[in-house]
Amino acid sequence: MSMTIPRKYHSSMYQSAGLYGNNDGDPTNDFQLPNGTVLSNNMTDRMIYHYAEQCKK
Structure with a gap:
């Protein structure tokens, strides 16, 4: 799966995080x-499921 921003x-002004990565x-x-x-x-x-659960917090 991939996503395009x-x-x-x-730019550093718009930083993504979580399940979509950090866009670097x-x-x-x-x-x-x-x-x-x-x-x-x-x-x-x-492991990805566990990671996703951590992102909810």
């Missing part, structure tokens, strides 16, 4: 917990 939002062009740091811990980008479905 319009080019006009590609580096897919290896898209899964980041609220405490700053970066998770592997090749997680299992179960």
Whole structure:
């Protein structure tokens, strides 16, 4: 699955986070917990579900 953010939002003024990543062009740091811990980008479905639960908080 992929998502595209319009080019006009590609700046530090508009930062994404959570399930859609952080929009910095580096897919290896898209899964980041609220405490700053970066998770592997090749997680299992179960791990992604747990990550999503953490993003709700």
